[in-house]
Amino acid sequence: MVEQLYHMLEQYVPYNMQEQQDRSVMMRYVMQFEDILERENVFAHFTASPWIVNRDASKVLLIYHRIFDSWGWCGGHCDGDADFGGVAVREGREETGLSSVRLNSSGLLALDILPVVPHVRKGKFVSAHVHLNLTYLCTADESELLHHKEDETKGAMWVRPDEVEGLVAPWDRDMIPVYRKLNQRMKEFLH
Secondary structure, eight states: OHHHHHHHHHHSOOSSHHHHHHHHHHHHHHHHOTTTTSTTOSSEEEEEEEEEEOTTSSOEEEEEETTTTEEEOOOEEOTTOOOHHHHHHHHHHHHHOOTTOEESOSSOOEEEEEEEOOEEETTEEEOOEEEEEEEEEEEOOTTSOOOOOTTTEEEEEEEOGGGHHHHSOGGGGGGHHHHHHHHHHHHHHHO
């Protein structure tokens, strides 16, 4: 499994300098930590996110995160599952209630090392750590009724890609370059 993950990261062509550096760090962590797919690794672990768009890519789907207290994308822990695209789809479905979430492509859309602030989850304190996040482009049926996951989110909604930045809370502004990149990559993947 470690070799497959390392090889997948090695084959990925970084989009920019940030991804080049993050990929390098991820590859080192894969070789350094046996439990890199498990959240029990309290320093760093892999997560997967779907960048969910409607059929004509005129809208993206956002959720309001309870932990970050801001609008953002879906995503979650791999918990030992090395099928990152599958994890992204599962998380998108769980957090929005949409059964129509599907991978648009088997290719990786983006990779990012993302900081996670200390917080309390299910009565347990979680120390600051980083998510080694892999993002996949997904599509979903915009007409399907949204049902957000109450214990993790406060809502879900479809917005135009150019509206995403304006919805990010002031304390979560470091995510704006990530969302800009995802919107740009989405356009490249679809055209």
